[in-house]
Amino acid sequence: MPRMMLRQMKRGQSGVIAAVKVGGELGRRIRDMGLVPGTQITVQGRAPLYDPVALRVLDSTLTLRNNEADHIEVDVS
Amino acid sequence: MTPPITVALAGNPNAGKTTLFNALTGARQHVGNYPGVTVEKKEGFYVAPGGEQINIVDLPGTYSLTAYSVEEVVARDYLVQERPDVVVNIVDASNLERNLYLTTQFLELGVPMVVALNMMDVASDRGIAIHAERLAELLGVPVVPIVARSSKGTAELMAAVLALANQAPEWNPLHISYGEDLDRVLLSMERHIAAQAFLTHRYPARWLAVKYLENDSQIRERGAQENAAASAALDHWVQEASDHLQRTLETYPEAIIADHRYGYIKSILRQEVLSRKYDADRLYTSDRIDKVLTNRFLGPLIMLVVLLGLYKFTFSYSALPVAWLGGLFGLLREGIGALLPEGYLKSMLIAGVIDGVGGVLGFVPLIMFMFFGIAILEDSGYLARVAFMMDRVFRMFGLHGSSVMAYIVSGGIAGGCAVPGVMATRTLRSERERLATLLTVSFMNCGAKLPVLVLLTGAFFANNQAQVMFLLTLLAWAVALLVAKLYRVTILRGESTPFVMELPPYRLPTLRGLLIHTWERTWQYIKKAGTVILAISILLWAMMTFPGLPEVAHERIDAQRQELVASYPDEVVQEATEEGADITELSAPAADLLNRLDVLDRQEAERALEYSVAGRIGKALEGVSRFAGFDWRTNIALVGGFTAKEVVVSTLGTAYSLGKVNPEESVSLAQTLMGDPNWNPVMAFALIVFVMFYAPCSVTVVCIAREAGSWKWGLFAMGFNTIFAFGLATLVYQLGMALGLGG
Structure with missing residues (x-):
């Protein structure tokens, strides 16, 4: 499974989160919403200006900005 | 019991x-x-x-x-x-x-x-x-x-x-394993906490230790206050554990803790708790709706239609109840006018109390409709999509995608109102972005500024009024967003709050939920804003009334009246002063007499205004306001505009001896201004700029203070906006005059 940054993922692509490399408030928020290593995600779409990105995570849809997605590494399936 | x-x-x-x-x-x-x-x-x-x-x-x-x-x-x-x-x-x-x-x-x-x-x-x-x-x-x-x-x-x-x-159960904290490394540290920390009885009257020992590891600012602050030595010892353990994790796994204790919490949850769900019939990636109805509503091309178009719809809904449908309320207060005003004798009490009840309370209650239908509309968008889940689509644009100005609602309602489409706009910022969850939004929404061209803008553009830019009005809408947006950016790099500086947010599934709102939502927010507005605004309204009335003209001045005008009346034959005087006389049906000399008496009345009103505290302030400020081309009459009107921006028009009327001018029909005032040597297009444009951006009206200031949680912010908005607007107006005036555009 190739590993890539969440920002590079295309619409409809799925994968499993490999690492979340950020601490502090942003890290906490990301983890609170269920974005932790081992979680399966699918890129559901992007906003009209290509940012933020919408993800299917667990059973909900989350959005985060591209610069926030930069901290998340994904093993793409 | x-x-x-x-x-x-x-x-x-x-x-x-x-x-x-x-x-x-x-x-x-x-x-x-x-x-x-x-x-x-x-x-x-x-x-x-x-x-x-x-x-x-x-x-x-x-x-x-x-x-x-x-x-x-x-x-x-x-x-x-x-x-x-x-x-x-x-x-x-x-x-x-x-x-x-x-x-x-x-x-x-x-x-x-x-x-x-x-x-x-x-x-x-x-x-x-x-x-x-x-x-x-x-x-x-x-x-x-x-x-x-x-x-x-x-x-x-x-x-x-x-x-x-x-059963009155005891608190019974659950212990989750956070992996070997952290568990060992936690155990030491727990023992230390228990031995020192450190904050244990309030929190479970292990929970405290976990919070220290999570680097929880509130708990660490409390701990340091309670027992600095014990807190420092805990910090030391945390530091050691953090360093170790960073060295070996390149991660943070809080990340490990979160991982293990999710691990605990996963292990529970796997034990025959949850089973799925379908693949987890299956598209739900909500996702299908999103394919259309957040589509790259259709999404923004639909959003524009929805926002326009909200705007129309708020401002068109509330027009009728607003008119009813207006009629009710009109009746009250007439009733008091007929019952009470002329004097300060009557003047205060009418101009201070009824207009003040009327001003507050006049907004109620508007606020109810706005909150109802927003509640629909919020409860259905659409608001989160608006934030999602708009975020990229608003982030450039240090704001949040959700800010768009507040700006639109405040007059982003000319004719809104900053009061519901300020209250609409409640949907923003991030503090700095919320403050930056609620401090700048009042720059939009609200419905009360429109009569002023229409009057001035009609008088001085009649040939391309529509273009100028459109330009003013763009100007409002530009200024609001740029000032928001200014705040975000100065007084509200700081990282943007993480956007990480849920797009909840679309749901049909329940009527009961919508009504409760709408009512409780409206009631809060009435309760909190009502009292303060009544006080401000009475204060402003007093400023424009006291001190009254001295006896001598009254006597002089009375003498002029008598002189005037005496110069007409008795039968003309009788005809003119007859009960219910209609000026259009009177003979020429009688109509003439009435008109001339009216002129005297207006002159008296003008003198009284000039003599009042507001008038004196206006005169005192003339030295400064000259830089932007404003004379004392304009200054008084601007002071009056603090109650509500449309008051600028009626006060200008009084100051120019035209009597009370109805803001909706200000043709005579426009002609007076055009004929006045003080006025020219440059000065008019400077005034437009000033009215658009100076202190928000009193109702808005109260709402800003309420929503920001401190009077400091209400006062800040008044002070900053006024200075900022004056700077801008001066720039416009000086530049315009230097370029010889004053004509």
Whole structure:
């Protein structure tokens, strides 16, 4: 499974989160919403200006900005 | 009788907490604030079939119990300080794994808890089966499946709550393993905490240790105050553990802790708690709607239509009730006018009290309609999509995608109102972005500024009025966004709040929910704004009335009146002063007499205004305001405009001896201004700029202070905006005159 940054993922692509490399408030928020290593995600779409990105995570849809997605590494399936 | 039981309602945003609260308490609720913060505190009570009264406190919706957001701190402090008998944790069954993250943290804190498994219907639609009994067994707390929207299972839920409360259980913190490294450190820290009795009267020892490892600012501050030495020792352990983790795994203790919490949840769900009929990636109805509503091309178009619709809905449909209220206050004014003799009391009741209260209540239909419209967008889930689509644009100015609503309502489409706009910023969850938004929404061209803008553009830019008005709308947007940016790099400097946010599934709002939502926000406005604004209104009335003209001046004008009357033959005087005389049917000399008496009245009003405190302020400021081309008459009008911007027009009328000018029909005033040597297009444009951007009206200032949680911000908005607007107006005037555009 190739590993890539969440920002590079295309619409409809799925994968499993490999690492979340950020601490502090942003890290906490990301983890609170269920974005932790081992979680399966699918890129559901992007906003009209290509940012933020919408993800299917667990059973909900989350959005985060591209610069926030930069901290998340994904093993793409 | 035993004391009533108190239950705290807690859960994720969008888990149906408010719906459950409304279902349990009905109309028996009231809204307040948690002390010192702007977070709403809703309380109500439920009466059990056995007659027991159960008090219910609705905690703010949170995803976690950290110290990062006010909501989370409020929820946490409430639990440890007030110690409710039972916590009802509402959990979205259709999104169980994420929701149990908060549940786990409640278990770690040890609060007596009942889990309300909400939206069982949605979950089963999605092919998710949950075995509530098995879940209860594994979590060690009662689990009751419910559907809050239809009140299904709420009686069973409250029965379980009562049963648990009657056992009066001790707090029983759950210990989760956080892996070998952290567990070892935690054990040492726990022993130290217990030995020092460090904050243990309030928090469980292990929970405190975990919070130290999570680098929780509030707990560490409290700890340092309580026992600096013990706190420093804990910090030392944390530092060691952090360094070790960074060296070996390149990660943070808080990340490890979160991982293990999710691990704990996953292990529970795997033990025959949850089974799925379909593939997890299957598209739900909500996703299909999103394919259209957030589509790259269609999405923005639909959003534009929806926002325009909200705007039309708020401002067109509220027009009728606003007119009714206006009529009602008109009747009151007439009634008092007929009953009371001329004098200060009558003048104060009419100009101060009725116009002040009328001003406050006049906004009520507007606010109700706006909140109703926003409640629909919010409860249906569309608002989150608007934020999603607009975020990229607004982020450039240090704002948030959700800011767009507040700007639109405030007059982003000319003709809105900043009062509901300021209140609409409540939908913003991030503090700095919210403040930057609510301090700048008043720059938009609200409905009250329009008469002023129409008057001035009509008088001085009649040939291309429409283009100028459009330009002014763009100018308002540019200034609002740029000033917001300025705030975000100066007084509201700081990282942008993480956008990480949920797009909740689309749901049909319930009418009951919408009505409760709308009413409680409107009522808060009436209650809080009403009293303050009445006071401001009376103060401004007094400033424009006192001190009254000295006797001598009155006598001089009376003498002029008598002289004038004496110069006409008796029968003409009689005809003119007859009860119910209509000027259009009078003979020429009688009409002439009436007109000339009217001129004297207006001159008297002008002198009185000039002589009043407001007039003196206006004159005193003339030295400064000259830089922007404003004379004392304009200054008084601008002081008056603080009650409401359209008052600028009527006060200008009085100051130019035209009597009260109706803001809707200001043709005569326009002609006077065009003929006045003081006025020219450059000065008019400088005035337009000033009116657009100077201190928000008093109602808005009160709302800003309320919503920002401090008077400091209300006063800041008045001061900053006025100085800023004056700078801009001076620039326009000086530049325009230097370029010879003054004509």
